[in-house]
Amino acid sequence: MxxxxxxxxxxxxxxxxxxxxxxxxxxxxxxxxxxxxxxxxxLQVHLDPPAALPPGDLVLSSVHGVAAARDLSGRRVWAVGAATARAALAAGADLQQTAPDIAALATLLLAARPERVVHLRGTHVAGSLIEDLSAAGIRAEGITVYDQAARxxxxxxxxxxxxxxxxxxxxxxxxxxxxxxxxxxxxxxxxxxxxxxxxxxxxxxxxxxxxxxxxxxxxxxxxxxxxxxxxxxx
Structure with missing residues (x-):
């Protein structure tokens, strides 16, 4: 044959x-x-970096959030995905844990119960991280630091x-x-x-x-x- x-x-x-x-x-x-x-x-990403990062543990669900934050020196960071985690470490983050998706990361945060959580996110958000953490009594907020415009x-x-x-x-x-x-x-x-x-x-x-x-x-x-x-x- x-x-x-x-x-x-x-x-x-x-x-x-x-x-x-x-x-x-x-x-x-x-x-x-x-x-x-x-x-x-x-999608075309447009960064909108904050003037200053608020206190608290940072949630980064994409490399775009890392790019918008710029300097993460010494900041406690929870990351979605290996690429985001690598970028956060390169920016000086104190990486806590990494999860494959936002739902899995929410489970880790609910178990760890940090005092305050700030999600550096895009205009379009998947999942309900802030709502879930807030419902559990964890102080949580989301800050939009990039946009994803359709192309x-x-x-x-x-x-x-x-x-x-x-x-x-x-x-x-x-x-x-x-x-x-x-x-x-x-x-x-x-x-x-x-x-x-x-x-x-x-x-x-x-x-x-x-x-x-x-x-x-x-x-x-x-x-x-x-x-x-x-x-x-x-």
Whole structure:
């Protein structure tokens, strides 16, 4: 029996903000995903740094919050995701704990019960961290330090999605909804991978949406490799 030919991976469409998409593209290449990569963000991040950080334990749920805070020297920080934790440490933070998502971090904070919690967040917020902590008697507030403005996808990305098989990773509920709204008709050939069940639910089109084993970049890479292998078996 002749050996099966190895096929190039379908194009990978990255819709995260520019800097995050470029980092993920490098990781995808290192992971062996060898198809074309099209970076077409559906979100543009605009930082709005506070004049001064209020006292209390800081919650950082993205690297954008770290960038807005700038200097975290000596500040107690609770982080969502490994990338946010690394950025916080690089900015001088006293990292307390890291969780894969905001709900898991809320559980850690409810157990630790710090005196005061300040969430440095974006304009669009997932979850109910402040409400949950406040209901438990923990002084908590959220400060908006960046905005995530919607962007149109590029013509090249739109054509690739319409033309045939593509890999579509969805990294948040909002970006999933925005990307779905940009698609011209059901993307029947798209191989869709969501970082969470919430992101999968936000995808507006019918068809299979796989969910990563964990809500992090490594699991997303593993899931994309699985989709590439599945495509090669067709």
């Amino acid at each position: 002749p050996p099966r030919l190895r096929l190039t991976a379908p194009p990978l469409i990255l819709s995260r903000p520019e800097a995050q998409s470029r980092r993920f593209a490098l990781e995808a290449r290192r992971a062996g995903i060898d198809g074309a990569i099209l970076i077409s963000p559906v 149109r996808i590029s013509d090249a990305a739109r054509r690739a999605i319409a033309a045939g098989p593509v890999l579509l990773p969805l990294f948040s509920p909002r970006s999933a909804a925005l990307l779905g709204a940009e698609v011209d008709g059901p993307p029947v050939a798209a191989r869709v991978l969501a970082i969470s069940a919430a992101a999968a639910r936000a995808w507006p089109w019918p068809g299979e949406v796989r969910i990563a084993a964990r809500p992090d970049g490594r699991a997303m890479l593993d899931g994309l490799r699985g989709l590439v292998d599945r495509e090669g078996d067709r």
